[in-house]
Each structure stands twice: as structure tokens, then as C-alpha cells.
Amino acid sequence: METVISFALVFGSLVFFHELGHFIFAKRAGILVREFAIGFGPKILGITKGETLYTIRLLPFGGYVRMAGEDFDTVRIQPGHRVGLLLNKDGEAERVVLNQKKEYPDVLFLEVEEADLERELYIKGYDEEDQFLRIPVARDAVIEENGNETQLAPFDRQFGSKNVLQRFLTIFAGPFFNFILAFLIFTALGLFQGVPTNEPIVTEVTEDSPAAAAGLEGGDLVTAIDSEPVDSWNDLVGVVQENPENTLNFTVERDGEVLDLAITPERMQPEGAPEEVGVIGVMYMSPFEKDPIGAIAYGAEQTVFWFKEIIRLLGMLVTGQFTIDALAGPVGIYKTTETVVQEYGIYTLMGFAGMLSINLGIMNLLPLPALDGGRLVFFLIEAVRGKPVDRQKEGMVHFVGIMLLLMLMIIVTWNDIQRFFF
Numbered sequence: 001m002e003t004v005i006s007f008a009l010v011f012g013s014l015v016f017f018h019e020l021g022h023f024i025f026a027k028r029a030g031i032l033v034r035e036f037a038i039g040f041g042p043k044i045l046g047i048t049k050g051e052t053l054y055t056i057r058l059l060p061f062g063g064y065v066r067m068a069g070e071d072f073d074t075v076r077i078q079p080g081h082r083v084g085l086l087l088n089k090d091g092e093a094e095r096v097v098l099n100q101k102k103e104y105p106d107v108l109f110l111e112v113e114e115a116d117l118e119r120e121l122y123i124k125g126y127d128e129e130d131q132f133l134r135i136p137v138a139r140d141a142v143i144e145e146n147g148n149e150t151q152l153a154p155f156d157r158q159f160g161s162k163n164v165l166q167r168f169l170t171i172f173a174g175p176f177f178n179f180i181l182a183f184l185i186f187t188a189l190g191l192f193q194g195v196p197t198n199e200p201i202v203t204e205v206t207e208d209s210p211a212a213a214a215g216l217e218g219g220d221l222v223t224a225i226d227s228e229p230v231d232s233w234n235d236l237v238g239v240v241q242e243n244p245e246n247t248l249n250f251t252v253e254r255d256g257e258v259l260d261l262a263i264t265p266e267r268m269q270p271e272g273a274p275e276e277v278g279v280i281g282v283m284y285m286s287p288f289e290k291d292p293i294g295a296i297a298y299g300a301e302q303t304v305f306w307f308k309e310i311i312r313l314l315g316m317l318v319t320g321q322f323t324i325d326a327l328a329g330p331v332g333i334y335k336t337t338e339t340v341v342q343e344y345g346i347y348t349l350m351g352f353a354g355m356l357s358i359n360l361g362i363m364n365l366l367p368l369p370a371l372d373g374g375r376l377v378f379f380l381i382e383a384v385r386g387k388p389v390d391r392q393k394e395g396m397v398h399f400v401g402i403m404l405l406l407m408l409m410i411i412v413t414w415n416d417i418q419r420f421f422f
Contacts, residue, residue, distance in 0.1 A: 021177030032068035069158025178361030185354035186302035190295030194288025209281020244278035369401025
């Protein structure tokens, strides 16, 4: 149960912040947001506040912000339809009933001759006394059909009515908010756990390792490698990993004494790593210090570090240096969360969540159909051409992209199931 709750909190937070970015910038642009959803599939919980329905749905694999005009959701009334209109005090139709399921007092019935529910907002037609009327429609009118209600979306409140920059920012804000979330998580980690000093002090040396054979001991401070200064543990790890089977000259301080030790890193490929690296058999546990200002710097440093690292690994995937088998889907993320929760604790889980948030932001920015990055590409094309790509052609490209992503998700999930359960 602890793992389930942790997974729900981590994955839910990532999705929530991503969709919150879309939501905030859509509202700033004046776009009508019909629904803010966490998850897909059947609705579990739902509450309407203002003009937006907020829902939690059954399948916890993502979420969405449904904006007016994105899904061809514009209501059109054809000539000859009989509609019921409920008027407000200004004589505007505040409710348009297309198929009446319940009785309304003072309803005005019209046989429609002409209607415009996007730009001029009116309905023309004949009432029951055969009078021809032109009824203005309120901008926030509700369209009721078969008991379902949809708020009217005038054209200027639809996604497609906004300029390229507004639409670009609305879509880009989702991944960008994932980077903001990662920064907040890493900053919180620095505040609660403390900021690691990252000094290159060896905590423990593994028996029968290259470091042990060379005489390195726990507590030794590494000050230089091959006469190049070592300022942090990350510097030490980087040099060692880049030099498998190459002898390195370590300068260390031990109880006020300076020693020179020659260590040759072994070549090995850690589990889950895409390539072989050098290792010398040392363990490290950084001391922490409480520093609020340092925590902010730590949050920024970790965000930049993981951004670069994920881009590097993504490049290795593209160039074939490791295969699709190295990718993890929801099952893999769940199992990793389980390991982190059971073996490492809350601080490691926070770091894992920050890394996942950056990963989600980067993946969504990839210029692939159906992803946010794919949509941004179409906006850039529109900005260059001076006119949008045909909406049906763009929709077809995104549809193909969705099918390919679903196939990839199935493959990755199957690989996860085989890896963890067979």
C-alpha cells in the first residue's frame, strides 16, 4: 500500500504540474478550458468550478486539459431544428435546449431558420405563433442536449482563435512546468535533507578492489588526479569513469600527510548503465549542511545536471548505443518506486521524482506527432509560412503519432513485465 500511495503521489504530481502549465497559460490567453483531468478513461471523481470540470479518471497514465475548439466541439444548429430557449433578463438566450429531457417554465420554442453560435451569437426562427424572431445568445450560454450540458464557446474563447505565440506558450507551458516542479523538488530536498558538501572524501573502500590494492583508505581526501585539482566527488567519479584500465595518479591527504597513490580503474558495466565505465571500488556518503540559500542553488544545479544527463542518454538511444529494452514504462516506474520506497526512503524518492519530472518535460518536448513538441513544430511552421497547416492534415499526423506511441507503450510495458515478473 505504501508503494501504491507513493507512486500515486509521484506520478500524480508530475501530471498535475504538467497540466497546470497548460491550464494557467490557456486561461491567461482567454481560452475556455472545458476540463482539467488527471488520468484517462472513466471518470472517478468530478467537480465543476466556474466554467471548468475538474476530474480524476481511472487510468493513471497521464492527463489532459481540454480546451474549447481543440476537438471540433463547437455546437452547430441546423435549419429546421426545434430548440427551446431560456432567456435572461436582457432577453438573451442563456440556455439552449436541443433535445428536451425535462420541463422548463417560460421556455421559448423556435423552429430554427439560421443560427450563429460562434461569432455573432444569435438564433433566428419562428416561434409557436409563427412569428419570426432573432434571439441574441449570451456569451456564457449553456447548450443542453440529451441531458448533457456544454458551455458555449464563442470563437474568441477557442484555442484556434489565439495568435501563434499564445498557442505556442499554452502548449510549451506543460513541459516547462515539469522543469519548475523538478527545481522545487530538488530545492525542498536541499532544505529538508541539507545540501551535500560533495567533498571528494572516501567513505569506504571495497575489499579486493583497485583502490584497496593501491592503499586508499576510508577518510582519505582526494585533492588531485594526474596533477589536475579535484574539487568535488563528481569530479573524481567523472575522471575514474572515463579512464577504465588507465593508471591514474591520486594525490590524497590523510591525517595531515600528503600521499601519492597509483590506481588503475577496472572496466565494468553497472546494471542498467548503457556503457562500460571505470570503477575503483570506493563508496561515498556526502555530509550535508543546512543552507537555505545553498538549497536554491542546489535545486538549480540538480535540475541542470539531470536535464543534461537525460539529453545525453536520449542521444545514445537515437544513435543506437543502447536499445529500447533500456526504456521503462508505467510498470517499470512503479517497480523502481517500490525499490526506492522500501530500501532508500523519502529523500531518495524526492530525488527520483525530480528526475522523472525533468524526463517527462523533455519527452513531451520531442518533435514527435501527438506530443507537445510535435504541436510546437506545427506552430513554428505556421509562424514561418504566415498561415496554419490544414487542420485535417495536422490531425491525421497527430493520429498516426498517437498510434505509434501506443505501440511503443505496449512494447515498453511488455518488456517491463518480462523484466520484473518472469
